[in-house]
Amino acid sequence: MSKILLVDDEADILEFLKYNLELEGYEITTALNGKEALDKLTENTDLVILDLMMPILDGFEVIERMKKDSRFKNIPVIFLTAKNGEISEIKALELGAFDYIQKPISPKKLLARVKINLKKTEDRGPKQKYPIKINYGPLVIDKETFKVFVDNVEIYFPRKEFEILYFLINNPDRVFNREFLLKEIWGADVYVVDRTVDVHIRKIREKLGKHSDLIETIKGVGYKLKSVK
Numbered sequence: 001m002s003k004i005l006l007v008d009d010e011a012d013i014l015e016f017l018k019y020n021l022e023l024e025g026y027e028i029t030t031a032l033n034g035k036e037a038l039d040k041l042t043e044n045t046d047l048v049i050l051d052l053m054m055p056i057l058d059g060f061e062v063i064e065r066m067k068k069d070s071r072f073k074n075i076p077v078i079f080l081t082a083k084n085g086e087i088s089e090i091k092a093l094e095l096g097a098f099d100y101i102q103k104p105i106s107p108k109k110l111l112a113r114v115k116i117n118l119k120k121t122e123d124r125g126p127k128q129k130y131p132i133k134i135n136y137g138p139l140v141i142d143k144e145t146f147k148v149f150v151d152n153v154e155i156y157f158p159r160k161e162f163e164i165l166y167f168l169i170n171n172p173d174r175v176f177n178r179e180f181l182l183k184e185i186w187g188a189d190v191y192v193v194d195r196t197v198d199v200h201i202r203k204i205r206e207k208l209g210k211h212s213d214l215i216e217t218i219k220g221v222g223y224k225l226k227s228v229k
Helices: 011-023 034-040 059-067 086-094 107-124 159-169 178-185 195-214
Strands: 003-007 027-031 047-051 077-081 099-102 133-136 139-142 147-150 153-155 215-218 222-225
Touching (some): 003 011, 003 034, 011 027, 027 034, 047 059, 059 086, 077 107, 086 099, 086 159, 086 195, 099 107, 139 159, 139 195, 159 195, 159 222, 178 195, 178 222, 195 215, 195 222
Parallel strands (some): 003 047, 047 077, 077 099
Antiparallel strands (some): 133 139, 139 147, 215 222
16 A cells, blocks of 8 residues: 655645545545645655645755655655646756646546556666666766765755666767657656756756766757766
């Protein structure tokens, strides 16, 4: 039975979603604000459904704290929010959210997205096809701990940035277009705009510093990672 932490500051919405998720057999823990969510979060939590606009700590602050904690940084997060706008969606994805759903939302749609995101998490486990730890020129990337070292200095990478870099390192000198990277990293069933890839690549380059040229832009095609000697 998958364990879901459901967070929303509107009690009626919380109870409505809790009821529908429990009908599908999920074990639900609820929280009314960001602080309560972090207090109730455990290593056994399989998924967090997180409202964006909340008192005390908003959704962005909650996921930022989760990503800095080795116990929780790999737990998938779905943002559930009434706030519109591409900027908020891109920020949520940059911070490592798996999905971003706007209210109002039907229970059937939410259940479908929950199943998709839990399945993606399960698929990443036993089907791991790449090395856990990779030394790549000035970079060391560890899939088990989700840590990246640049010139022996640990640099924090949000989940999606980490996954893009990890994928490219395992496929040096191969060019991948935006559509392929979106499907590989976010999955075919999750809608995100092409520009999301560009934003993530820019952030990765910033973190690579003087080694930013390791990631090449192939104009009109996509991106590739240079091989290192």
